[in-house]
Structure formats: structure tokens, C-alpha cells
Amino acid sequence: MRFSLSRLGRFLRAPMPLLGKELTEQAARRRTYVMRVIYASLLFLVFALLLHDRLRIAGRDPFNMFGSGRQLFEAIVYLQFTGICVFLPAMMSGVITYEKERESLALLLMTDLGPWEILLQKYFGRLIPMFTFLLLSLPLLAICYSFGGVTTNELSAGVFLLLLSCLQIGAFSIMMSAWCRTTTAAFISSYIFGAVLYLGPALFCLLLDVMNVHNFRGSDEDIVFALFPPYVFDDTRSSSFDVVAVQSIPIMVSTVVFMIIARIALVRRAFLARKQRLLRIFKSQDVFWNRLNRLVGGVVLVKDTGGLPGNDPVKWREVTKKPLGKINYLLRLMVIVEVPLVLAAIALMVHASGRGRLESLSAVVMILWAMAVLTVVVKSANAVSSERTSQTLEVLLTTPLSGEDIIRQKMSGVWRMILVFLIPFLTVFLVQAFVSRAYWSRGIFYGRWDEPNPVGYVIISLATVLVYLPMFAWFSNWVGMKTKTRARAITVALTGVVLWSAVPVFVLALLGVFVDTHVDDPPLNWLFLLSPATFIPLVELGELGNFFETQAWLPALANLVWYGFLLYILRRSCIVHADRYLGRPTRQSRRLWRTYRRAPKPTVEGSL
Amino acid sequence: MAFVELNRLWVKYGDTIAVRSLSFAIPQGSVFGFIGPNGAGKTSTIKVLATLLAPAAGTARINGINVRTNPSGVRRIIGYMPDFFGVYDDLTVAEYLHFFAAAYRMDRRKRRSVVGDVLSLTDLTEKRDTPVDALSRGMKQRLGLARVLLHDPELLLLDEPASGLDPRARIEIRELLKELKNMGKTILVSSHILHELSQICTRIGIIEQGRLVAEGSLDDIYAQLAISRIIHVRIANTSEELLEKICKIDGVVSVEREIDRISVEDLLDRMCGLGARVQMFQPEAMDMETVFMKLTEGKTA
Numbered sequence: 001m002r003f004s005l006s007r008l009g010r011f012l013r014a015p016m017p018l019l020g021k022e023l024t025e026q027a028a029r030r031r032t033y034v035m036r037v038i039y040a041s042l043l044f045l046v047f048a049l050l051l052h053d054r055l056r057i058a059g060r061d062p063f064n065m066f067g068s069g070r071q072l073f074e075a076i077v078y079l080q081f082t083g084i085c086v087f088l089p090a091m092m093s094g095v096i097t098y099e100k101e102r103e104s105l106a107l108l109l110m111t112d113l114g115p116w117e118i119l120l121q122k123y124f125g126r127l128i129p130m131f132t133f134l135l136l137s138l139p140l141l142a143i144c145y146s147f148g149g150v151t152t153n154e155l156s157a158g159v160f161l162l163l164l165s166c167l168q169i170g171a172f173s174i175m176m177s178a179w180c181r182t183t184t185a186a187f188i189s190s191y192i193f194g195a196v197l198y199l200g201p202a203l204f205c206l207l208l209d210v211m212n213v214h215n216f217r218g219s220d221e222d223i224v225f226a227l228f229p230p231y232v233f234d235d236t237r238s239s240s241f242d243v244v245a246v247q248s249i250p251i252m253v254s255t256v257v258f259m260i261i262a263r264i265a266l267v268r269r270a271f272l273a274r275k276q277r278l279l280r281i282f283k284s285q286d287v288f289w290n291r292l293n294r295l296v297g298g299v300v301l302v303k304d305t306g307g308l309p310g311n312d313p314v315k316w317r318e319v320t321k322k323p324l325g326k327i328n329y330l331l332r333l334m335v336i337v338e339v340p341l342v343l344a345a346i347a348l349m350v351h352a353s354g355r356g357r358l359e360s361l362s363a364v365v366m367i368l369w370a371m372a373v374l375t376v377v378v379k380s381a382n383a384v385s386s387e388r389t390s391q392t393l394e395v396l397l398t399t400p401l402s403g404e405d406i407i408r409q410k411m412s413g414v415w416r417m418i419l420v421f422l423i424p425f426l427t428v429f430l431v432q433a434f435v436s437r438a439y440w441s442r443g444i445f446y447g448r449w450d451e452p453n454p455v456g457y458v459i460i461s462l463a464t465v466l467v468y469l470p471m472f473a474w475f476s477n478w479v480g481m482k483t484k485t486r487a488r489a490i491t492v493a494l495t496g497v498v499l500w501s502a503v504p505v506f507v508l509a510l511l512g513v514f515v516d517t518h519v520d521d522p523p524l525n526w527l528f529l530l531s532p533a534t535f536i537p538l539v540e541l542g543e544l545g546n547f548f549e550t551q552a553w554l555p556a557l558a559n560l561v562w563y564g565f566l567l568y569i570l571r572r573s574c575i576v577h578a579d580r581y582l583g584r585p586t587r588q589s590r591r592l593w594r595t596y597r598r599a600p601k602p603t604v605e606g607s608l
Numbered sequence: 609m610a611f612v613e614l615n616r617l618w619v620k621y622g623d624t625i626a627v628r629s630l631s632f633a634i635p636q637g638s639v640f641g642f643i644g645p646n647g648a649g650k651t652s653t654i655k656v657l658a659t660l661l662a663p664a665a666g667t668a669r670i671n672g673i674n675v676r677t678n679p680s681g682v683r684r685i686i687g688y689m690p691d692f693f694g695v696y697d698d699l700t701v702a703e704y705l706h707f708f709a710a711a712y713r714m715d716r717r718k719r720r721s722v723v724g725d726v727l728s729l730t731d732l733t734e735k736r737d738t739p740v741d742a743l744s745r746g747m748k749q750r751l752g753l754a755r756v757l758l759h760d761p762e763l764l765l766l767d768e769p770a771s772g773l774d775p776r777a778r779i780e781i782r783e784l785l786k787e788l789k790n791m792g793k794t795i796l797v798s799s800h801i802l803h804e805l806s807q808i809c810t811r812i813g814i815i816e817q818g819r820l821v822a823e824g825s826l827d828d829i830y831a832q833l834a835i836s837r838i839i840h841v842r843i844a845n846t847s848e849e850l851l852e853k854i855c856k857i858d859g860v861v862s863v864e865r866e867i868d869r870i871s872v873e874d875l876l877d878r879m880c881g882l883g884a885r886v887q888m889f890q891p892e893a894m895d896m897e898t899v900f901m902k903l904t905e906g907k908t909a
Contacts, residue, residue: 308703308719313710321698391694395755398658398688399711400680584679585662 018108018118022095022125032129039087040136043079047140049510050075069147070154076140077158080133081230084165088130089190090491092173094183095122096266101183101487105270115266119174119259127170134162157236157244164251165229171258172197178265181272183487188378188494198228207360226250282329289332314401314409324379325413334420341368341424345431361432362540365461368428369536372421376469377493379417380476383410384582385489393582403578411477418469422462429461436542453552460539460556467563468532472497474570481574481581501533525549526558535559611636611794612657612763617666619652619818626652628818629666634796634811636762639789641809642798649818650798651691654767657796658688670763684712687756691768691798695748697741701732704740705754712759726754730784746777753784764788766797782808839875845885853882 026032050072058064096119099105108118141158144150173190180186201224225231232247239247309316319325324333341364348360384407387393396406433454476493483489508527525548528534535555538544544552580586610633619627627649634640644650655661656668659679668675675682696704702723709719727733730750735743743751749769756764769785770778785808788795799805805812806826814822814829822829841863851863857878876889 308706309710310716311710311713313707316710317696317699317707321696390697391690391692392696394660394690395688395693395708396711397660398683398686399708400683400713401711402680584660585676 016117016121018113018121019125022122023128026125026129035087036129036132036136039083039133043076043083043136043140046079046510047072047076047143051143065147067147067149069144070149072147073141073144073150073154073158076137076144077162077233078230080137080162081165081233083133084130084162084169085194087133088126088166088169089173089176089194090187090495091130092123092126092170093177093186093190094487095126095174096177096262097180097183097186100181100270100272109267109270115263119178119263119266123170123174123259126174127166130166130170131163134159134166153241154236157239157241158233160241160244161229161233161236161248164248164255168227168229168251168255168258169194171255171262175258175262175265178262179269181269184378184490187487187491188374192374201225203363206363222247227254282323282326282332285332312405312409312412314396314406315412318383318410318413319416322413324375324417327416330416330420334423337368337371337421337424338427341427345428349431349435361428361435362537365425365428365432365540366536368421368424372418372425372465372469373472373497374494375421376414376417376473377476377497378490380411380414380473381480381489381493382486383414383477383480385480385483385486388484389486397582397584403580403582403584404575406582407477407481407574407578411473414473414477415470418473421469422465425465426458426462429458432540433458456553457539460552463556463560464536464539467560467567471532471563471567471570474567474574475500478570478574478581481578501531504528504531505534526555529555529559529562532563610634611638611671612640612796613667613669614653614657615667615669617653617656617668618664619649619656619661620664621652625664626818627656627663630815630818630820631666632813632820632823634794636794637792638810639785639795639797639808641805641812642796642815643805643812644798644815648815650815651767652818653815654688654765654796654798657682657763658686658765659683660688684759685762686765687759687761687763688765689752689756689767689769691771693752695740695743695751697739699740700737701727701740701743701751702736704751705758708755709758714759722758726757729757729787730754731780744777746773746780749773749777749781750784753781757788762794764793764795764797766795768798770799839890841879841886841889845883850882850884854879854884857882 054065054068054072058068096105099108109115113121141155145155172194173186176190176193177183177186180189205220205224221231226247227250229248229251232244232251235247236244307320319327323329344364345361348364384393387396436454436457475496476489479493479496480489483492505528508524508530511524528547535544538547539556544555548555574581612634614633615631617627617630618625630649630653632640642650642653652661656663657670657675659675659682662676670682671685673681673685696707699707705723705726706719709723710716714722723736724733727736730753732747732750732754735747740748740751753766753769756766766785770781773781785795785797789808797805797809809826811823811825812829813820854860854863857875860875876886879886
């Protein structure tokens with residue numbers, strides 16, 4: 001891989017067919033413009049609300065606005081960072097896997113285009129639209145600058161770091177795309193491993209800090225967050241552009257490393273065979289577990305019925321042939337989740353102290369929630385869409401099985417999965433209740449519980465799991481039935497859950513600014529229950545009563561009723577309209593028929 | 609009474625009309641070959657009969673049951689094999705068939721013997737414990753046929769059953785269809801392999817741009833199309849004079865150009881009468897491709 005300036009020159013002068021194709025395709029899609037308008041609307045709306053807030057604080061004296069550009073500028077830059085983190089992996093993660101799925105990557109690799117050319121043209125094909133998103137904020141940055149308080153140094157550092165952030169996250173996502181076989185895997189991996197990359201070191205240090213293994217100092221932050229552009233931006237207030245440039249070196253290096261890995265994976269992982277990795281891992285362990293079982297006398301806790309299907313063939317396949325449906329494998333999965341959970345809980349009980357113990361357990365609950373929701377959403381969205389993608393649904397639809405039968409049986413694997421997650425949830429809730437009870441009995445109270453009621457906490461938390469997880473499951477199943485491909489189903493379902501969780505909070509927060517009131521004032525605060533992501537942290541923080549300024553059981557009940565109702569609606573919609581969603585013609589097509597009945601009857605041309 | 613009856617059937621996808629006022633009938637026990645270029649509307653028509661697609665207008669009846677108003681009744685008497693179909697790659701051949709036997713609500717006690725029978729019929733008995741995804745394309749097609757036979761349906765809807773298969777697999781499928789024909793099944797089969805259809809079909813329908821352009825038995829179509837026949841004649845003592853004389857025989861248009869409507873026997877007698885010493889006399893086979901190419905223009909619906 002020799003590098004020379006002449007080669008670079010040739011590379012830049014060479015035609016870029018792939019880049020042209022990517023940009024032309026995106027320009028032809030309506031979705032590109034819809035996304036751009038949504039992005040711009042959100043950005044300008046937030047800016048207008050922030051400006052409104054600043055003007056309100058400034059009062060009637062316009063001189064009070066002088067110097068207020070800094071806060072607005074920082075808000076815009078952080079918003080853009082968020083936009084990059086949210087949108088760019090979604091845009092970039094399918095860029096190589098799409099070619100793999102259509103088996104066109106081989107054709108590309110056989111052309112005169114080298115791997116680097118393919119990679120870079122694909123990379124910039126998605127980066128350019130993201131840059132146009134960044135350009136949208138230029139007029140806003142100009143307004144901020146005109147208010148004063150922002151130096152040219154900060155302005156250039158902000159723009160520089162936003163561009164770096166695009167390059168880094170783009171490189172990371174294209175690396176995932178080159179590595180994974182499917183768009184779904186690349187999409188999920190981009191977000192999960194991206195979160196691990198940015199937040200993993202911080203969480204690890206926090207854990208060490210809580211357990212008093214290592215005291216987390218400010219100087220450690222520079223290392224922990226070295227790859228996180230918003231952290232570097234936070235330092236721009238006190239640093240010159242040169243310092244920012246030096247601090248950005250790890251980001252630049254990481255970008256180059258991601259691109260090199262992507263280049264290697266592009267060729268080496270271009271032709272990946274379909275592997276049921278999870279199933280293979282479980283099957284490979286079967287021998288070990290069977291031997292171990294013989295040592296303890298061949299105890300059989302759950303008999304693997306296997307065999308042939310009874311009267312519910314779809315259910316039989318879901319619970320005996322799928323790795324995440326088979327009871328033996330699910331028990332192992334539960335052990336995999338439960339054992340580290342118990343060990344972490346014990347470690348926290350032993351090492352952590354005071355408030356940190358409860359907060360750490362709450363963090364464990366949150367991680368468990370994230371894992372459970374992600375698994376349930378992916379499995380449910382996959383249930384029907386996988387049949388559609390693998391072209392097995394049509395055949396199933398010509399059997400006498402009703403749509404309701406198919407859906408109910410399809411979801412049986414999901415219910416088993418939820419049951420498996422219930423046990424770790426129950427474990428951590430009980431530990432949490434025990435710890436809080438212990439503190440209360442010792443007279444140590446850290447403001448977590450208005451009225452220490454560990455039993456109430458366990459009941460409310462468990463009821464939330466029992467309502468939320470089936471609700472997300474039915475929602476994802478509904479999405480899966482309405483979408484054509486598995487990748488799209490999972491992407492849409494996950495995006496839907498994220499938006500459902502985030503948008504109400506975001507809108508209410510904006511509304512709070514707009515109507516000149518505090519967001520946690522009643523009765524506005526009850527609207528926060530519209531987001532399923534609000535209730536759980538409030539329960540974990542013991543702020544349920546405080547936030548709603550009432551007895552804790554009332555919002556708990558309201559939450560269960562509201563989401564129980566949504567669960568009922570989603571479930572009913574999936575079951576009642578199953579045939580239609582699955583693609584069977586229904587009575588609705590009669591309307592179409594009536595229209596055509598009135599149409600003139602043509603003669604059959606060429607009939608003999 | 610016709611077993612399958614389509615009456616002024618219309619199928620529409622958005623603004624695209626796939627099938628326009630299609631009408632035909634298939635008697636019980638017959639094999640109906642459905643022929644047409646890509647995009648002609650064959651698959652759409654079959655999907656309507658398989659209860660997978662709602663017609664925009666018109667009626668489709670199978671054994672007197674309206675597919676629109678009683679789809680579940682229709683599903684019990686049909687076996688549908690799509691042109692492209694996936695298989696559950698986590699199942700073995702026997703498990704796959706048991707899965708669909710259960711989906712067709714078959715009695716559990718009978719399933720084992722029925723699965724054995726269809727495996728035997730499709731010559732897949734030795735593959736019963738093989739994972740489905742390890743089968744070749746031809747074997748998968750045979751497995752598809754085994755699946756549609758599980759519940760002993762009266763009507764088989766086979767959409768391009770031989771597409772993408774090698775010659776041997778195509779012959780195997782053709783032989784299997786002959787076997788099913790002998791079993792008295794009513795079969796609607798679409799294909800591009802016209803020559804093969806001509807060997808098993810009792811009736812054919814040619815569709816183009818969503819319209820039926822010809823329908824009937826193969827002989828009817830040949831007769832009604834009035835296609836000129838080419839006869840290859842090899843004459844030992846050929847001469848310009850003889851050719852001119854042959855040209856003057858009634859019914860002979862030209863010795864070089866297509867001629868029409870002449871009795872083969874008469875032609876031979878007349879030529880012999882003229883003193884021709886015939887070494888070879890063979891009418892050119894008029895195949896389905898000729899009919900197809902004459903009737904269609906390759907346009908889609």
C-alpha cells in the first residue's frame with residue numbers, strides 16, 4: 001500500500017461513479033428531503049425557543065442580550081452533536097451491508113475500483129448529506145455570533161469538532177457496515193458499540209469509583225473522554241484552537257483506525273455465509289452441559305419436547321427450533337444474565353457505600369431495561385418480517401391457519417423471552433428493596449423514598465415490566481407485520497421506541513420553556529407519562545411522589561392504566577387485523593371492487 | 609361443471625392493472641397450462657385463486673366456492689406452490705412436512721404415513737432427515753410439491769414449478785406432474801418451458817398484458833390459428849421444371865415459401881405422380897413456441 005502524492009492526485013482526479021450513484025440515488029429519494037426538513041425544523045424550533053427564553057430573561061433592555069450568544073452557540077453545537085450521534089449511524093450503517101445483501105459487492109470488487117475507492121466513495125456518499133445537515137445551522141451560528149460572547153476561536157473550534165465528529169462516527173458506522181453481514185446487525189452494532197465506545201470507559205470508571213477501587217479524578221476525564229468530541233468542545237472555552245487541535249488527535253487517530261479496519265473487513269468479510277451464531281454457540285455447549293448433567297445424576301429440570309409439531313406448528317417452530325425460544329437455551333441465557341447481575345449486586349453491596357449503593361443498583365436496573373427492551377423489540381419485529389424476507393409467509397398464508405393463529409403462535413417465543421428477563425428483574429428489584437429497607441431501619445435516609453415501601457417498590461416495578469415489555473413486543477410485532485423487510489422492521493421498531501420515549505419529554509421540555517413555566521409543575525408533569533422512559537427513572541430515584549406532588553401509588557396506577565390500555569389496543573390491533581397486516585385480502589378490498597364494477601367492460605382482444 | 613371458473617377477473621396494483629377481465633374455466637381432472645410472457649398477469653391470477661390477492665372486480669370460483677367470500681373454504685382444497693418460495697432452514701425435510709401437515713390440521717395419527725407417502729411420491733424418502741437448506745434447487749421444488757400434496761388437495765396451483773431447474777430436474781418435475789395428472793388432480797400450471805407444458809397439459813391459456821389471447825386444447829389452438837406448415841422435402845431428381853410443377857400443385861404456395869392447408873398425403877401422392885423420387889418426407893413439428901411467439905408481442909400488463 002505505497003502512498004505518494006501523484007497517486008493521491010490520480011485518485012482525486014479519477015471519476016467517482018459510486019459517489020455519483022450514491023448522491024444521485026439520495027437526491028431522487030423523497031425521504032432525503034423529508035429528513036432534512038425535519039432536522040431543520042427541530043433545529044430552528046429549538047433555537048427559537050432558546051432565543052425566546054433568552055429574550056424573556058433579558059427583559060425589555062436589549063443591552064442585556066449582549067454576550068448571550070455563548071449559551072445559544074453551545075446549545076446549537078450540542079444539538080448538532082446529538083443529531084450526528086442519532087442520524088449518522090442510521091445513514092451510514094447500511095452502506096456496505098446493502099451491497100452485501102443484494103450480492104452486488106462482489107460485482108463492485110471485480111471492477112477497476114479498488115477497495116479504498118469503494119470505501120471512501122461510499123463514506124463520502126453518506127457524509128455529504130450529513131454535512132448539509134450541519135450547514136443548516138450556519139445562519140443560527142451567525143445570529144449567536146452577532147449577540148456576542150462567542151470568540152472566533154470558539155466558533156472555528158465548534159465547527160472543526162462537529163466535522164471531526166461526523167468523520168469519526170461515520171468511520172465507526174461504515175466499519176460496522178463492512179464487518180456485519182446484514183443491515184440489521186450493522187445498525188444495532190453501530191449504536192450499541194458506539195455507546196460502549198463513548199460511554200463504556202466512563203461507566204467503568206464510575207463503577208471503580210463507586211466501589212472505592214479507584215478515585216475518579218478530574219485529570220482522568222481527559223483520558224476517559226478522549227474520543228468523545230463533545231467533551232473536547234467543552235474545553236474550548238479555556239483553550240486556544242491549537243490546544244483543541246492537539247486534544248482532537250485521539251479522535252482523528254480513531255477515525256483513521258476505523259477506516260483501516262473497514263478497508264480490511266470490506267474484502268475479507270465481503271462474502272459471509274449465513275450463520276446462526278447463537279444457535280451454534282448453544283449447540284456447541286450442549287455436549288458440555290450433558291456431560292455435566294451426567295455427573296450430577298442426569299437431573300432433567302425441563303424436558304426438551306422437540307419431536308414433531310402438535311397442533312400449533314408455528315409455536316412449535318418458535319419454541320423448539322429457535323435459539324431464543326428453546327427453553328434449555330433460554331435458561332442458559334438467563335444464567336448468563338443472572339450470574340453477573342448477582343455478582344455485581346454482591347460487589348456493590350460489599351464495596352459501595354451510602355447513596356452510591358442504591359444509585360449503582362438503579363444503574364443496573366436501567367441497563368437491564370435497555371437489554372430487555374432491545375431484545376424484545378428485535379425478536380418481536382423479526383417474528384413476521386423474517387417470514388416475509390425469507391419468502392415463507394405466502395405459503396403459510398395459503399394454509400387454513402388464521403392470521404390470529406399465526407400471530408399468537410409467533411409471539412409465543414417472545415413471551416418465553418420476557419419470562420426469562422423477569423427473573424433478573426425480580427432479583428435486582430428485591431436487592432434494591434432490601435438495601436433501601438436496611439437503610440431506613442438504620443435511620444439512614446438519602447431522600448430516595450418518600451415513604452420507604454420496599455414491597456410497593458417491588459410490586460410497582462414488576463408490574464411495569466409486565467406491562468411495558470409486552471407492550472413493546474406488540475408494538476414491534478405490529479411494525480414487523482407492516483414492513484416488507486426484516487432490516488426495515490427492526491430499524492423502524494427501534495426508532496419508534498426511541499422516539500416514543502424521547503419525543504414527549506423533548507416536546508414537554510420545550511413547551512415548558514414556551515409557556516413560561518417549569519416542566520415539572522402539575523398538571524403538565526402528568527403528561528410526562530406519555531413517554532414510557534419517564535416512569536422507570538422516577539421509581540428508581542424514589543421521586544414518584546415528589547414529581548407528581550401526590551401519593552406515589554396514584555401516578556403508578558395512572559401509568560399502569562395508561563400503558564395497560566395501550567397494550568390492549570396494540571394487541572387487539574395485531575390480532576384483529578392480523579390477516580390484513582399479513583397480506584391476506586380482506587373485506588376492505590370490496591370497496592375497490594365496487595369502484596371497478598362500474599367500470600366499462602372491455603372486450604377480450606384476440607380471443608379465439 | 610368447471611372446477612375452476614374465472615369470470616371477468618380484474619387485478620390491480622395501485623394504478624397498474626395486472627389482469628383485465630380474464631375469464632376461463634378448467635374442468636375437473638384437467639391440466640391447464642397458463643402461458644404468458646413475464647408481467648403478463650399469470651402470477652396475479654394464480655394468487656387470486658390461492659386467496660393471497662383480492663381481485664379488483666370479477667369472480668373466481670373453485671369447486672363452486674367464491675375465493676373472495678370464502679377464502680378459508682378454498683384453502684382446504686387447494687395446494688399452492690409459488691414461483692419463488694423459501695424454506696425454513698432450521699428444519700429437516702420430514703419436520704418441514706410435519707409442520708405443514710399440522711398447519712393443515714391433519715389428524716396427528718395420520719401424519720407420519722402421509723408424510724411418508726408424499727416423500728415417496730417425490731422421491732425424497734432418503735432425504736427425510738436432511739436439513740432443508742442443504743437440498744438442491746430441484747429437490748426443494750420437489751419438496752414444495754410434496755408439501756402441496758400433504759392435505760390431498762383437489763386443485764394444484766403451480767406457479768413456474770420448473771423455473772431455474774436443470775434439464776434433469778425439469779424432467780423429474782414433468783414426470784411428477786404426469787403422475788399427479790394420472791391421480792386425477794386438477795392442475796393449473798404456469799411455465800415458460802412451453803415445450804414441456806405441451807406434453808402434459810390438456811388445455812392451455814395464453815395471456816398477455818393481462819388479457820387472455822387464446823384458450824382451449826392444444827389441437828384446437830393449432831387448428832384455429834391456421835398457422836402455415838413447413839414441409840421439408842428432399843427430392844433426388846430436382847429440377848427447375850419439377851419445382852415449377854410442384855408449385856402448380858393445388859395448395860402449394862411455393863417450394864420455398866410457406867404453404868398452407870394441404871394434405872400431407874396428397875402432397876406426397878401428387879409429387880410421386882409427377883415422377884419425384886422422395887427420399888425424405890417430414891412435416892416440421894409445430895411447437896408451442898411457434899404458437900406463443902405468434903400470439904404474443906412480449907408486452908407486459
